[in-house]
Amino acid sequence: MAALQKSIDKRNALINATIELVNNDGFHATPMSKIAKMACVSPATIYLYFENKQDLVNKTYIEVKANYTAYAFATYDETMPVEKGFKVIWKRIAEFKLKESADAMFLAQCDNTPMIDEASRQEGIKHLQPLLDLWARGKKEGVIKPVSDYMLYAYSINPLSFLMITQNRGSVKLDKEHLDQAYEAAWSSIKTCK
Amino acid sequence: MAALQKSIDKRNALINATIELVNNDGFHATPMSKIAKMACVSPATIYLYFENKQDLVNKTYIEVKANYTAYAFATYDETMPVEKGFKVIWKRIAEFKLKESADAMFLAQCDNTPMIDEASRQEGIKHLQPLLDLWARGKKEGVIKPVSDYMLYAYSINPLSFLMITQNRGSVKLDKEHLDQAYEAAWSSIKTCK
DNA sequence: TTACAGAAAATGAACGTTCATTCTTTTTTA
DNA sequence: TAAAAAAGAATGAACGTTCATTTTCTGTAA
Numbered sequence: 001m002a003a004l005q006k007s008i009d010k011r012n013a014l015i016n017a018t019i020e021l022v023n024n025d026g027f028h029a030t031p032m033s034k035i036a037k038m039a040c041v042s043p044a045t046i047y048l049y050f051e052n053k054q055d056l057v058n059k060t061y062i063e064v065k066a067n068y069t070a071y072a073f074a075t076y077d078e079t080m081p082v083e084k085g086f087k088v089i090w091k092r093i094a095e096f097k098l099k100e101s102a103d104a105m106f107l108a109q110c111d112n113t114p115m116i117d118e119a120s121r122q123e124g125i126k127h128l129q130p131l132l133d134l135w136a137r138g139k140k141e142g143v144i145k146p147v148s149d150y151m152l153y154a155y156s157i158n159p160l161s162f163l164m165i166t167q168n169r170g171s172v173k174l175d176k177e178h179l180d181q182a183y184e185a186a187w188s189s190i191k192t193c194k
Numbered sequence: 195m196a197a198l199q200k201s202i203d204k205r206n207a208l209i210n211a212t213i214e215l216v217n218n219d220g221f222h223a224t225p226m227s228k229i230a231k232m233a234c235v236s237p238a239t240i241y242l243y244f245e246n247k248q249d250l251v252n253k254t255y256i257e258v259k260a261n262y263t264a265y266a267f268a269t270y271d272e273t274m275p276v277e278k279g280f281k282v283i284w285k286r287i288a289e290f291k292l293k294e295s296a297d298a299m300f301l302a303q304c305d306n307t308p309m310i311d312e313a314s315r316q317e318g319i320k321h322l323q324p325l326l327d328l329w330a331r332g333k334k335e336g337v338i339k340p341v342s343d344y345m346l347y348a349y350s351i352n353p354l355s356f357l358m359i360t361q362n363r364g365s366v367k368l369d370k371e372h373l374d375q376a377y378e379a380a381w382s383s384i385k386t387c388k
Numbered sequence: 389t390t391a392c393a394g395a396a397a398a399t400g401a402a403c404g405t406t407c408a409t410t411c412t413t414t415t416t417t418a
Numbered sequence: 419t420a421a422a423a424a425a426g427a428a429t430g431a432a433c434g435t436t437c438a439t440t441t442t443c444t445g446t447a448a
Contacts, residue, residue, distance in 0.1 A: 006423075026308045028222025031407060042425045044410075053408065112306035114220045147372065154356035155379055162348035178341065185349055189379040200397070225433060236399045238436075247434065 011049050013039035018060045019106045027057055027115045058120040061110045064103050069127035071096045076130065082138040083187070089131060090156065090183055097163040104164050131157075135190075145192055155189040205243050207233035212254045213300045221251055221309045252314040255304045258297050263321035265290045270324065276332040277381070283325060284350065284377055291357040298358050329384075339386055349383040 017038035021030040032053055036043040050056040075088045097104040110116045116124075135152055138144030144152070159182070211232035215224040226247055230237040244250040269282045291298040304310045310318075329346055332338030338346070353376070 010424095024308060026220075026222060028220060029308070032409080033407075043408085044426075045424055047409070048423065108306050112302050114218060114223070145375070147375070148356075150356045151353075151372075151376065154353040155376070155383075158352055158355065159345075159348040159383075161352065162342075162344045178345075181339070181341070182345065182349070185383040188382055189349075189353075204398095226435080227433080237434085238400075239398055241435070242397065 006048060010039065010041060010045070014041065014046060014049060014056065015060050015063060018056060019064065019102055022057070022060075022109065022115075023102060023105050026109075027113075054117065057115060058117050061107070061116050061120055062123055064106055065124040065127055067100075067103065068093075068096055068107060069130075071100075073130050076134075078130070078133070082134060082141060082143045083191070085134050086138070086156075086187065086190075087183065089134070090160075090186055091179075093157060094160055094163060094179060094182075097160050101164045104161075108161060108164070142192060144190055152190050156186040159186065200242060204233065204235060204239070208235065208240060208243060208250065209254050209257060212250060213258065213296055216251070216254075216303065216309075217296060217299050220303075221307075248311065251304075251309060252311050255301075255310050255314055256317055258300055259318040259321055261294075261297065262287075262290055262301060263324075265294075267324050270328075272324070272327070276328060276335060276337045277385070279328050280332070280350075280381065280384075281377065283328070284354075284380055285373075287351060288354055288357060288373060288376070291354050295358045298355075302355060302358070336386060338384055346384050350380040353380065 014035060017035045018030070021034055021038060032046055033043050035056075036046055039046075046056065050059060072089055072092045075092060076085055078085075080088070110121075110124075132149055135144055135149060139146050208229065211229045212224070215228055215232060226240055227237050229250075230240055233240075240250065244253060266283055266286045269286060270279055272279075274282070304315075304318075326343055329338055329343060333340050
């Protein structure tokens with residue numbers, strides 16, 4: 001009840017400020033005072049919503065990761081054939097990285113640094129389960145290569161990072177045809193050759 | 195003359211300590227005092243070799259990146275046909291990420307965070323030029339897809355990050371066959387379909 | 389070869405600043 | 419009006435960097 005009275009807007013403002021500042025300066029170069037200022041809040045107020053700085057970044061990570069995966073799986077359901085399922089998930093992930101590039105950058109930073117607790121990292125991985133399940137099904141059906149999930153992810157999903165880069169530079173315009181081509185490359189990396 | 199007397203061993207020890215500590219804790223969570231201790235040197239001594247902490251990490255980045263690309267291009271020469279050239283480079287990069295996984299982790303962290311100066315980042319990219327030249331040649335010959343270098347890199351080289359991961363977990367043994375398969379996936383992502 | 393003087397290199401302690409967090413007080417809410 | 423929420427100032431620890439001093443090195447004269 002007490003907690004419920006605390007404004008959800010303020011919490012969101014803190015999460016968003018964290019994402020933006022950490023993207024620009026990195027976690028340890030982002031002081032609590034700056035986060036507070038950007039969220040229009042006193043530094044002390046942060047501690048009403050989060051235990052400490054580490055907790056703030058852990059929670060931010062989990063929240064962004066949850067948004068990411070919710071977006072990724074929004075148009076997918078488990079009755080789809082493997083190839084179709086992979087396609088809709090891949091397309092949604094591409095869309096997310098294009099539209100929510102700040103969120104995507106934040107996740108990339110979290111995934112490549114010791115910034116996040118191991119526990120939160122594990123928690124974040126859980127949200128990807130539907131994709132891992134799809135791959136397991138694909139392997140059983142002989143449609144997907146029998147290699148580790150790390151490798152499948154590295155070859156089909158990680159490459160989408162280029163969407164954030166080109167997004168930020170604005171150098172290359174990305175039309176539907178290019179994206180379709182990228183999808184074909186991703187799919188042919190993980191499907192079994194016939 | 196003065197500078198030459200300063201021990202190159204000490205400089206190396208500082209660079210190596212930086213890599214190891216930054217890999218474990220992140221740049222801003224790694225105090226100069228800890229780097230000094232690991233290199234068996236006084237904190238003040240660091241400032242005889244580097245201007246400041248930022249300079250230390252910039253120089254470390256450039257040095258590691260130079261090692262990486264030197265390794266990558268060691269067996270390549272420009273007279274090779276495009277496909278062959280790409281193959282030898284790709285294989286060397288895979289080897290590097292397996293054998294020098296600490297260096298590879300460090301580079302991944304630098305490439306995904308605001309830890310490095312923009313100038314040093316640019317400097318690091320320069321070392322990749324032979325690969326970009328190879329791709330340019332490949333595009334001209336119609337062997338390589340006419341897409342941005344970012345995209346080629348994202349689809350053929352970035353996925354090798356899974357080597358560091360599986361390396362660290364030790365969960366999946368990686369035999370020659372798997373690696374060859376990974377190479378085929380990389381190549382077919384960037385070659386033009388016939 | 390030894391002794392030694394001057395310079396370079398290295399050191400540990402100290403300084404000033406920054407930052408996460410807490411404390412006390414004020415404001416808002418119900 | 420009492421309890422919750424928020425605020426700003428205060429606190430203490432940690433850090434990057436510098437300073438004053440000591441140690442090590444190098445070349446030369448006995």
